[in-house]
Amino acid sequence: MSDELSQVFAALADPTRRDLVSRLAAGDATLGELAAAYPMSLQAVAKHLRVLQDAGLITRGRDAQRRPAHLEAEVLDLMTKWLERYRRKAEERYRRLDGVLAELDESGHQLPDTTESQDPTKGMAS
């Protein structure tokens, strides 16, 4: 699954992890502080932080034996951009009812189009 976007989406596909992000948006916090808020072991929360870190959503500092977690906003940008691209396309298609004409035209040629004959699992939907 290794690619960047997949990792970020996967990281946020968990309520606990989204809640961690929401807390960190308010300010940095240590594992202990965070873990206290959840009905699970501290190690489990540590694993969640690890996932967020691998996805580039947080970084962890060092203050003696504390390792405060810090939210990084940049990666959220990445996702937002991806979403916006397709959200807008879909909305346009929805608004413009005359789009049906284009679609009727499109049903003429079986194989969708040109310029995309290589394996789509590589370099998909950038």
Added chain:
Amino acid sequence: MSDELSQVFAALADPTRRDLVSRLAAGDATLGELAAAYPMSLQAVAKHLRVLQDAGLITRGRDAQRRPAHLEAEVLDLMTKWLERYRRKAEERYRRLDGVLAELDESGHQLPDTTESQDPTKGMAS
């Protein structure tokens, strides 16, 4: 994992599924048309469509034995809103260096704050 946002994020945490979304953003398509583009069985693509459908990202029509898939933009809104909320908070914290003052102040009270004493796994990060 059942909650709505988790399902949507999880659905997009797969390159094949993101690619499907990107294709559907350009126009509705049937399973057969879509499956032709991927190096996997048609049934596998059908499963992916199922996941997208369960997440509310697509709906499927009926045209005789065809079941054209149609992208729904609304759910993308949901995600965008969630992302924007925290992206903005994080960016603000980043821009305003004077934020350190607030954080120093914050380190005064151990338990973060009021109004959230119940189990955080329920109703997390709305």
Added chain:
DNA sequence: ACGGTATTCAACCAGGTGGTTGACTTCCAC
């Protein structure tokens, strides 16, 4: 009515995920 096309259903499998517990390492404070 038949054959082909479009899709779904079901069983199975390898590998990943979210959680547990127990032991270990680090570092401060006294």
Added chain:
DNA sequence: GTGGAAGTCAACCACCTGGTTGAATACCGT
């Protein structure tokens, strides 16, 4: 230097996921 606090490492478990194949269903065109 010892004790306790903060964090990490490792093994283990139940369940979910992404893929496979094979068979079944539904519908159109001739």
